[in-house]
Amino acid sequence: MTEMLPPGSTIGILGGGQLGRMLSVAAARLGLKTVIFEPGGDCPASHVANYHLQAEYTDKDALRRFADSVDVITYEFENIPTSALDILESLKPIRPGREALRISQDRLTEKEFLTSLGLSVAPYADIPDAAALEAALGTIGTPSILKTRRFGYDGKGQARLMSPADAPAALVAMNGTPAVLEGFVDFTAEVSIIAARGLDGSVSCYDPGENVHREGILRTTTVPASLSAALRTDAVLLAAKVLNALDYVGVMGVELFVTPGGLIVNEIAPRVHNSGHWTQNGCVVDQFEQHVRAVAGWPLGDGSRYADVVMENLIGEDVERVAGLAGERGVAVHLYGKGEVKAGRKMGHVNKVG
Amino acid sequence: MTEMLPPGSTIGILGGGQLGRMLSVAAARLGLKTVIFEPGGDCPASHVANYHLQAEYTDKDALRRFADSVDVITYEFENIPTSALDILESLKPIRPGREALRISQDRLTEKEFLTSLGLSVAPYADIPDAAALEAALGTIGTPSILKTRRFGYDGKGQARLMSPADAPAALVAMNGTPAVLEGFVDFTAEVSIIAARGLDGSVSCYDPGENVHREGILRTTTVPASLSAALRTDAVLLAAKVLNALDYVGVMGVELFVTPGGLIVNEIAPRVHNSGHWTQNGCVVDQFEQHVRAVAGWPLGDGSRYADVVMENLIGEDVERVAGLAGERGVAVHLYGKGEVKAGRKMGHVNKVG
Numbered sequence: 001m002t003e004m005l006p007p008g009s010t011i012g013i014l015g016g017g018q019l020g021r022m023l024s025v026a027a028a029r030l031g032l033k034t035v036i037f038e039p040g041g042d043c044p045a046s047h048v049a050n051y052h053l054q055a056e057y058t059d060k061d062a063l064r065r066f067a068d069s070v071d072v073i074t075y076e077f078e079n080i081p082t083s084a085l086d087i088l089e090s091l092k093p094i095r096p097g098r099e100a101l102r103i104s105q106d107r108l109t110e111k112e113f114l115t116s117l118g119l120s121v122a123p124y125a126d127i128p129d130a131a132a133l134e135a136a137l138g139t140i141g142t143p144s145i146l147k148t149r150r151f152g153y154d155g156k157g158q159a160r161l162m163s164p165a166d167a168p169a170a171l172v173a174m175n176g177t178p179a180v181l182e183g184f185v186d187f188t189a190e191v192s193i194i195a196a197r198g199l200d201g202s203v204s205c206y207d208p209g210e211n212v213h214r215e216g217i218l219r220t221t222t223v224p225a226s227l228s229a230a231l232r233t234d235a236v237l238l239a240a241k242v243l244n245a246l247d248y249v250g251v252m253g254v255e256l257f258v259t260p261g262g263l264i265v266n267e268i269a270p271r272v273h274n275s276g277h278w279t280q281n282g283c284v285v286d287q288f289e290q291h292v293r294a295v296a297g298w299p300l301g302d303g304s305r306y307a308d309v310v311m312e313n314l315i316g317e318d319v320e321r322v323a324g325l326a327g328e329r330g331v332a333v334h335l336y337g338k339g340e341v342k343a344g345r346k347m348g349h350v351n352k353v354g
Numbered sequence: 355m356t357e358m359l360p361p362g363s364t365i366g367i368l369g370g371g372q373l374g375r376m377l378s379v380a381a382a383r384l385g386l387k388t389v390i391f392e393p394g395g396d397c398p399a400s401h402v403a404n405y406h407l408q409a410e411y412t413d414k415d416a417l418r419r420f421a422d423s424v425d426v427i428t429y430e431f432e433n434i435p436t437s438a439l440d441i442l443e444s445l446k447p448i449r450p451g452r453e454a455l456r457i458s459q460d461r462l463t464e465k466e467f468l469t470s471l472g473l474s475v476a477p478y479a480d481i482p483d484a485a486a487l488e489a490a491l492g493t494i495g496t497p498s499i500l501k502t503r504r505f506g507y508d509g510k511g512q513a514r515l516m517s518p519a520d521a522p523a524a525l526v527a528m529n530g531t532p533a534v535l536e537g538f539v540d541f542t543a544e545v546s547i548i549a550a551r552g553l554d555g556s557v558s559c560y561d562p563g564e565n566v567h568r569e570g571i572l573r574t575t576t577v578p579a580s581l582s583a584a585l586r587t588d589a590v591l592l593a594a595k596v597l598n599a600l601d602y603v604g605v606m607g608v609e610l611f612v613t614p615g616g617l618i619v620n621e622i623a624p625r626v627h628n629s630g631h632w633t634q635n636g637c638v639v640d641q642f643e644q645h646v647r648a649v650a651g652w653p654l655g656d657g658s659r660y661a662d663v664v665m666e667n668l669i670g671e672d673v674e675r676v677a678g679l680a681g682e683r684g685v686a687v688h689l690y691g692k693g694e695v696k697a698g699r700k701m702g703h704v705n706k707v708g
Contacts, residue, residue: 004677007689007702025379028402030680031689031702048382048402281638284686284707299681306708307660323358326384327653332638335361335385348361348385353638354660 003199005071005296007031012070012092014084016043016052018336018346019076019272019288022280024049026288032296037066044336045076057084067091074250074295078104078270079151095199095295096250100270103246107149107180110268117245119238120264122257123183130171133181137164140183146170149178158216185264187257191225194276195239196290197248199297205236206287207305211255211275217344221275221311223282227258234263242268251276251291274346278309281332281351310352319347330354357553359425359650361385366424366446368438370397370406372690372700373430373626373642376634378403380642386650391420398690399430411438421445428604428649432458432624433505449553449649450604454624457600461503461534464622471599473592474618476611477537484525487535491518494537500524503532512570539618541611545579548630549593550644551602553651559590560641561659565609565629571698575629575665577636581612588617596622605630605645628700632663635686635705664706673701684708 005011011027013020016038024034024045033050036043039057046052051069055062063084067073073094078101085101088094103113111121125136127146137144142164148157159170161181171179190213194206210225211218227235239254253273255266276287285293285301293301314322319341326333335348359365365381367374370392378388378399387404390397393411400406405423409416417438421427427448432455439455442448457467465475479490481500491498496518502511513524515535525533544567548560564579565572581589593608607627609620630641639647639655647655668676673695680687689702 007673007676008691008693021382025382025402028375028379028691029688031676031691033401033691047387047404048379050401284635284684284705293680299677301680301687302683302685319361322361322385323653326647326655329656330638331656333655334383337362337382337385337387339362351638 003297005032005298008033009071009296010035010050010069011292011296012037012066012073013045013049014038014073014075014080015077016040016045016049017076018044018338018348020045021048021336022288022334023074023076023272023292026286026292027296029289030292030296030298032292035066035069037063042339044338047337057081060087063087064091072295074291076271096248096252096270097246100246100248100252104268104270105150107147107267108178111180113245114242114265114268117241119241120262122185122264122266125181127179127181130167133167133171134164136181137161137167140181142166143184145182145184146174146179147182148174149180156216185257185259187259187264189226189258190255190266191227191235191258192221192253192255192273192275193235193239194251194253194273194279194287195236195243196251196287196294196300196303197243198294198300199249200299201244202300203240203243204290204300204303205239206276206279206283206303208232208235208256209275209278209311215344217313217315217346218274219313219315221278223278223305223309231258231263238263238265250294251287274313274349275311277334277349278311278351279303280334281353282307282309307353312350312352313346314348314350316341316343316345316347322348325350328352357651359386359652362387363425363650364389364404364423365646365650366391366420366427367399367403367430368392368427368434369430370394370399370403371430372398372692372702374399375402375690376642376688377428377430377626377646380640380646381650383643384646384650384652386646389420389423391416396693398692401691411435414441417441418445426649428645430625450602450606450624451600454600454602454606458622458624459504461501461621462532465534467599468596468619468622471595473595474616476539476618476620479535481533481535484521487521487525488518490535491515491521494535496520497538499536499538500528500533501536502528503534510570539611539613541613541618543580543612544609544620545581545589545612546575546607546609546627546629547589547593548605548607548627548633548641549590549597550605550641550648550654550657551597552648552654553603554653555598556654557594557597558644558654558657559593560630560633560637560657562586562589562610563629563632563665569698571667571669571700572628573667573669575632577632577659577663585612585617592617592619604648605641628667629665631688631703632665632705633657634688635707636661636663661707666704666706667700668702668704670695670697670699670701676702679704682706
């Protein structure tokens with residue numbers, strides 16, 4: 001029997017964006033309170049959380065106050081400074097744990113970890129400098145993608161190489177930081193699997209969703225994915241393998257490429273994931289509540305899928321379509337409370353059911 | 355084209371209990387902000403609202419500040435003092451409107467209104483005094499129920515008369531306030547219909563649910579209700595009639611008795627209703643979001659039912675069963691963030707799906 005935080009307990013969430021917002025709502029549904037740690041003011045999560053502690057990740061006093069005010073700590077993004085984690089970890093449990101963060105914060109470490117589990121990843125090479133890039137282009141070739149090892153998201157910190165002549169510009173785009181070169185994968189589809197592991201070690205996976213990206217940003221996720229039964233099982237097994245290897249607690253997003261040779265892991269995210277938003281209108285217990293349940297030591301909930309769903313992100317001016325979308329049959333609207341519309345900014349999403 | 359409050363607008367909610375809490379969450383989902391007006395501290399809605407204005411309903415300055423801070427005003431309970439409504443109404447739209455409140459605040463007025471629409475209600479009589487009660491017992495007889503005309507809920511302010519000898523005690527229970535005597539209705543089932551009307555006059559009704567009360571408090575609502583197709587249609591038509599007659603904007607709960615002679619209206623509640631909580635896990639758009647959409651001038655959403663649901667209230671110590679319930683297949687847990695467990699207090703509910 002694992003310790004289950006009783007209703008009225010408080011979950012601390014690092015990061016106050018839309019994922020923190022939807023985690024807060026899920027926590028409230030279970031009678032749990034939330035405190036958001038987020039440097040920005042008027043952040044999406046602050047609108048629905050019990051308390052918003054507005055401070056920088058370098059503010060040690062604030063971090064200690066945050067830890068003192070909560071029973072367990074989780075996060076909505078993986079790029080949390082190590083110095084902050086060191087302080088927090090000494091005061092309260094952090095779930096998912098440090099190992100998951102250490103691995104997912106660095107693309108090279110992540111690929112080495114996945115490879116060590118026997119999972120397939122794209123061909124890759126460590127690129128500390130120009131010489132390494134030249135050598136790697138000899139083996140991996142082009143087209144390929146140079147990516148910063150750390151702090152990349154939504155296509156940021158990436159440069160595409162269509163020929164070796166693109167190498168100098170790609171290196172400039174890395175801005176002097178360590179990088180990794182990834183070989184091109186000829187995939188037929190991108191899918192992701194949202195998997196959860198409870199404090200008691202139980203694992204529950206959502207049905208895989210099929211993703212469409214544009215300009216490095218997720219546009220739609222469709223369930224069910226066009227995936228054979230065998231590959232569906234492969235996806236579940238590999239996700240469970242990753243979670244078990246990390247003694248993971250919480251929800252993880254695992255992005256996969258579907259190829260004629262099987263599934264290739266693109267990346268893992270130790271948190272709720274944009275490609276799991278469909279679960280809000282396709283399952284009794286969605287990914288946000290599942291994550292909260294896991295980190296609070298509750299039993300995992302029923303994540304079986306009861307409907308076909310297409311999740312569509314509302315990016316930038318897409319949000320102006322909301323009046324029309326809201327009146328459509330089977331459409332659930334989810335907006336994030338962001339005041340300013342900017343190009344490329346995720347303003348909300350809709351789930352189109354049935 | 356009606357005016358639709360854009361995302362970022364603010365809805366003021368009078369009352370900070372669990373209904374206000376779930377309304378706040380629904381508003382947040384649509385990118386709308388909420389301000390709660392509630393005299394009590396640490397109220398359930400305050401945990402998820404943007405702001406909690408803690409003040410008494412007699413505090414005119416606070417009422418004005420509240421109205422100034424919001425774009426539209428709604429409420430989670432019908433017994434709002436008239437003096438407060440007078441101030442608020444002069445400053446911002448109140449939805450649903452005053453007429454719905456005036457009628458539902460007084461059992462006698464409500465029965466006269468429903469009768470004027472040609473709807474059936476239980477036999478009733480105005481009971482200003484003991485003489486009136488004696489006369490009414492001659493026509494209505496026993497068993498019957500004496501109820502205060504105003505401020506009753508969850509079985510409070512009611513006295514059952516099994517014989518005319520119970521009259522004196524029943525009058526004492528009324529504590530000198532005006533009352534109404536209701537004749538006993540020999541019903542085969544209690545059902546309720548949750549109906550919504552948009553600012554544009556469109557009406558949308560949820561599938562009727564079948565209710566079981568114990569000690570005057572709702573215990574379970576089951577959908578689908580055991581109701582013939584003809585009675586189902588009757589329920590929808592009568593709810594729509596009530597909404598239209600009031601030029602209503604928002605969600606209303608209509609409680610009905612099913613009798614061999616047809617449907618009898620028990621009472622109407624001009625707000626989201628406990629018997630509509632099943633919609634959270636049975637519909638794409640639940641009653642809370644539907645209410646928010648209506649009062650914000652948005653199009654009504656898709657309230658069609660996609661699953662069978664049994665809603666069970668967690669009352670008092672029932673909440674201690676939550677750990678077990680949370681692990682059951684198809685169970686969605688909804689807790690209200692109330693600190694203290696008291697007998698008869700609604701602590702949360704579960705929706706059992708499928």
